[in-house]
Amino acid sequence: MDKSKKIYKKALLSFEKGHIDKAIQLCEECISMDINNSAALDLKGMLCYFKGNLNEAKTVWKLNVNANRDVSAKKYLEDTIEDEARLNYYIIALKRIKNVEIKEALELLDKCSESSYNCINVDNHKAICYIRQGRYQKAIESIEKVLKVDANNEMALKSRKELIDLGVIKGAFNMKKVYKPAAAIVVILLLVLGTVEIKNYIKNNRTQTKKTIMKKTAPNKTVKKEVKKPVEKPKVPKKEEVFNTEELQTAVNNKDFNKIYDYEEKWKDNKNIKVNDKILLSKAMDMLLGDGVQYFYKAGTDLIKNKNYEGAKDNLLKAYKYGEKNYLYSDIIYFIAETYKNTNDAESAMNYYSMYDQKFEKGSYEETVLYNLAIMNKDVNIDVAKKYAEKLSNNYPKSIYNNSNISAIINK
Structure with a gap:
């Protein structure tokens, strides 16, 4: 416990x-x-x-x-x-x-x-x-x-x-x-x-056996190694990928946002696709900007509930990529920071927390963000930690986060 x-x-x-x-x-x-x-x-x-x-x-x-x-x-x-x-x-x-x-x-x-x-x-x-x-x-x-x-x-x-x-x-x-x-x-x-108990962890111990091979040679004898010329493999011409209109249309009809996302990432900058395919791709982009962002956000937050932070991060980063104009954008940034924090990537977590603080100073998670930034910076840069601690203390004096940990940072 x-x-x-x-x-x-x-x-x-x-x-x-x-x-x-x-x-x-x-x-x-x-x-x-x-x-x-x-x-x-x-x-x-x-x-x-x-x-x-x-x-x-x-x-x-x-x-x-x-x-x-x-x-x-x-x-x-x-x-x-x-x-x-x-x-x-x-x-x-x-x-x-x-x-x-x-x-x-x-x-x-x-x-x-x-x-x-x-x-x-x-x-x-x-x-x-x-x-x-x-x-x-x-x-x-x-x-x-x-x-x-x-x-x-x-x-x-x-x-x-x-x-x-x-x-x-x-x-x-x-x-x-x-x-x-x-x-x-x-x-x-x-x-x-x-x-x-939220999770039961099973640890599998793998034992690797190292074998040391001793090669013995005569004291004054030099062993010459025959150098073989590498065999050149015949070059196989790369197959040119073809835009699969039917597959993307099916994904659009079924609201398969993962498939739509893959198509957008692969083809959005390609200038050689046909006009009809460009129109279909534009329609798919509109879906990503709307329902797609919400889909990835919900998938990400559901995975956070199950402590699957890597899966959550993958979905939330997709939502972030297309969600700048979506009303969920601030929440997306906050939860991305949370996934990084919970996967021990403190630097990335602080980057997204800082982004939240800069863009959404009056947001719902601002108290939590300031607290995390203060705590995470205290052993890295005490001046930066103090800045966030003082901001939390001044802006949210009655916050549950304005506790002894924050006072200790301010008084350092």
Whole structure:
């Protein structure tokens, strides 16, 4: 198990013990080591979601969708659509509490509880309302929910002390009877996902036997080698390739983009093909510039999911060659950089990351790009690394990538 996965498991255990802030910190440490750890991204997003940090949660989940095509993160994002309305209910509920309109406040807080969003704050204020109404058992349940997620939550501990002072409860809660929120289910699912082995590698050891042949000759005897003149092979005239109109037409009809790509590469600069073939080739080019780019992009990203980075690179480079005017161009450049990074070609990866930064400074992957450029350059050119680290820190101060690794580079 790599270090990133070990830290992720620690984050889960911290969350299960109610140490939510420690869990978030460990998630950030984990993500800084491996941006492809989708489970850690999902968990961090969920923890921010519980704390009511909706924008931060959405940012993390969007990153997971973009970087890893994570299905869970996509579902979480879809489920946040109604949370904006729940936030409004929560804000109004606080005003109702302030005006001692407790019944109305509870009705609004119940609407907020239809999802786990902002559950810590919602349950804390529910507890306050229940205490005001004298419904102490309900207050205890709400406090227990908060402490299950955030064991050191000051507001919940204050409400708990108030109930102790009132003589309603004595001493500590029996945590064995604590209500388990939806987060507990998430923990179990994420723990399973986080411990699944993605690949099993089989190493075949090949043993090569070297044979040394010792040739012995008489001490004062010179062995003359007969030099044979090389036999000249008769020159075979090269066959002139003929443009196969029918084959290309079939490829166009069947949207066989790999075949179309091969034809374009071979014949696009040839001035000797017939007029009708030029027209067909032009039609094939239009297909490559449109659906072809999308085809190669999808094929490439699907292969990335399966960790087939060489195959992904081949498809994405085809998309890149014809995709300059396509809306997917920025994504194509980013994922090419990712394939090079994952095949240990750091120089090529940095070239494409730099290209992304120059062409798409406001793009969806800019935070990731700046982080990778800073980290990859720190042992090559610290001044360049600092430039990217400072750009990340200044432009995205709240980014999950603006972490201790970036601070260390800036302070060098």
